[in-house]
Amino acid sequence: MTALNATVDPPPRPNRGPRWWPLLLLLALVGARLVQVWVFRDHERQFKFASTWPALRLAAPAALAWFLLFSRLRWRTRLAGLAALVIAAVLGLTLVRVRGIDGDRVPVLEWRWSHRPSGTTPGGHPGPATTATTRAPIPGAADFPQFQGPTRDGFLTGPLLSTHWNAQPPTFLWRQPIGEAWSGFAVADGLAITLEQSGDMEVAVAMDLRDGARVWTNGYPARFENSQAGNGPRSTPTIVGSRVYIAGATGILRCLDRASGSNVWNIDLSKEHAARVPEWGYSASPLVVDGLVWVPAGSKGRSLVAHEATTGQFRFGGGDSSAAYASPVLARLAGKDQILVLNDVGIASHDPADGRILWEHAIPEAPHVATPVLVGTNRVAVSVGYGKGTFVIEVGRSPDGSWTHVVAWKSIRLKSKFANLIPRGDTLYGLDDGTLVALDLTTGALRWKETRYGHGQMLWVGDLLLVGAENGEAALVDPRPQGMRELGRFRALADKTWNPPALCGHLLLMRNDREIACHRLPTR
Numbered sequence: 001m002t003a004l005n006a007t008v009d010p011p012p013r014p015n016r017g018p019r020w021w022p023l024l025l026l027l028a029l030v031g032a033r034l035v036q037v038w039v040f041r042d043h044e045r046q047f048k049f050a051s052t053w054p055a056l057r058l059a060a061p062a063a064l065a066w067f068l069l070f071s072r073l074r075w076r077t078r079l080a081g082l083a084a085l086v087i088a089a090v091l092g093l094t095l096v097r098v099r100g101i102d103g104d105r106v107p108v109l110e111w112r113w114s115h116r117p118s119g120t121t122p123g124g125h126p127g128p129a130t131t132a133t134t135r136a137p138i139p140g141a142a143d144f145p146q147f148q149g150p151t152r153d154g155f156l157t158g159p160l161l162s163t164h165w166n167a168q169p170p171t172f173l174w175r176q177p178i179g180e181a182w183s184g185f186a187v188a189d190g191l192a193i194t195l196e197q198s199g200d201m202e203v204a205v206a207m208d209l210r211d212g213a214r215v216w217t218n219g220y221p222a223r224f225e226n227s228q229a230g231n232g233p234r235s236t237p238t239i240v241g242s243r244v245y246i247a248g249a250t251g252i253l254r255c256l257d258r259a260s261g262s263n264v265w266n267i268d269l270s271k272e273h274a275a276r277v278p279e280w281g282y283s284a285s286p287l288v289v290d291g292l293v294w295v296p297a298g299s300k301g302r303s304l305v306a307h308e309a310t311t312g313q314f315r316f317g318g319g320d321s322s323a324a325y326a327s328p329v330l331a332r333l334a335g336k337d338q339i340l341v342l343n344d345v346g347i348a349s350h351d352p353a354d355g356r357i358l359w360e361h362a363i364p365e366a367p368h369v370a371t372p373v374l375v376g377t378n379r380v381a382v383s384v385g386y387g388k389g390t391f392v393i394e395v396g397r398s399p400d401g402s403w404t405h406v407v408a409w410k411s412i413r414l415k416s417k418f419a420n421l422i423p424r425g426d427t428l429y430g431l432d433d434g435t436l437v438a439l440d441l442t443t444g445a446l447r448w449k450e451t452r453y454g455h456g457q458m459l460w461v462g463d464l465l466l467v468g469a470e471n472g473e474a475a476l477v478d479p480r481p482q483g484m485r486e487l488g489r490f491r492a493l494a495d496k497t498w499n500p501p502a503l504c505g506h507l508l509l510m511r512n513d514r515e516i517a518c519h520r521l522p523t524r
Contacts, residue, residue, distance in 0.1 A: 019072045037052060044415060046386070049106050067081060102454070103417060104433075147327055161521055164487075173518045181196045181197055183233050185511070191215060193237045196232065204237065235327070245309070247269075251282050270297075273305060274299050275302070276322065280367065285327040293307045315355075321344050326371045329341075334403075339351075342370075346368075359395065366388050381423065383414055383416035383421055388415060422458055424479075451477075456497065464478055466501070490519070493511070495514055506520055507521075
């Protein structure tokens with residue numbers, strides 16, 4: 001009886017081990033989604049990243065729930081993993097910060113102890129003047145007086161750059177700190193002028209091209225802030241004779257003396273023309289034609305305005321559209337000089353004589369940034385990012401004298417978000433979502449798509465293409481209708497670079513929102 005009544009221990013429960021299949025299923029679903037987005041969808045990288053984040057945001061808490069509740073791992077392992085995750089999150093938030101976004105709207109991270117520029121000109125007051133006429137010539141240097149160079153289209157006839165950067169690498173000359181801004185350089189007589197944000201002041205800075213030493217500064221109270229696109233001015237100064245014209249991000253249009261940096265006149269565009277500051281700030285570089293300074297204002301009847309270059313007095317304006325982000329250009333289309341500009345609605349042509357609209361063509365809604373370029377005697381090309389593409393518009397006159405404008409062709413193969421297009425012969429070059437492409441200028445057909453440079457800027461120099469990449473590198477490219485060959489590249493800057501480069505003879509100026517670097521490029 002004792003044996004029969006003895007307590008019998010139940011058999012031990014089998015050790016089933018961790019439950020991996022939910023995690024594997026989750027990884028398979030996320031992987032399938034990423035393959036769908038990145039392999040099978042022909043979208044811009046920005047949209048691909050935008051489609052990736054939701055999948056990761058859903059997968060992360062699901063993976064955490066599996067780990068803590070359904071994994072069957074030992075509780076000691078789960079608690080240790082949770083503690084490690086919390087510590088990693090705290091360390092990440094403590095040590096790392098978000099420094100805006102790149103051209104694909106991907107967050108740019110940096111250490112919290114990294115230098116964050118606030119400008120290097122305390123107070124932004126004018127500094128000591130050095131008369132430009134006393135500056136000795138710099139061998140091999142040339143003027144670069146405005147956005148995109150002397151002809152405002154990114155074309156430079158010279159110098160003929162060396163095609164052997166491995167044997168003759170560019171020479172580093174100097175590096176200087178600079179405050180936040182996406183401005184480029186205007187250069188004349190060895191004086192390089194740009195803009196920066198210094199605290200609550202927008203500052204014009206004139207530097208000696210020889211060594212980057214500051215010759216003068218002139219600041220004024222203004223500050224534009226945007227957590228994604230960055231702070232400070234966006235435009236490039238324009239030098240005409242003894243005057244410098246600058247446009248700030250909040251709409252302050254100013255004229256300075258080139259030699260001393262002293263004030264000549266200034267206007268607040270938003271107040272003068274009852275205009276609203278664009279979402280990403282005023283970004284257009286002033287255009288000076290026949291004694292008039294042209295800038296977008298963006299109000300009714302004054303979409304584009306002209307002011308006297310000598311006094312700043314308002315002369316006239318035209319158009320009703322809000323301002324976009326592209327700079328106005330002077331072009332001759334169908335036998336007539338016109339001021340072309342992208343506004344919030346599309347491309348508009350203004351009469352240089354009185355500012356009135358000659359013709360206007362709507363373009364799909366998106367931030368309009370890249371400057372329109374002529375691609376023939378009666379055609380103009382416009383490119384827009386965000387999945388829109390490139391449009392070539394043919395302009396003409398009807399028998400009654402009215403203007404006609406029709407789309408000759410459209411291509412989704414070239415979507416330039418920032419960089420201007422470069423037409424050469426029967427080929428149109430541009431950065432399609434950051435990748436260099438070539439289109440047939442007659443039909444818009446894709447000829448090739450090659451190297452990725454990010455959302456940078458380009459200059460055509462002699463017979464070669466000089467690319468300022470978004471990551472701060474400079475690349476020399478030999479582009480042909482049948483393909484491209486990269487001849488060399490070097491690291492000019494260390495961080496995100498949206499600023500347009502300036503090539504002053506053989507001296508290359510590149511900057512971003514932190515520093516400026518000058519290199520001498522080898523020539524043939």
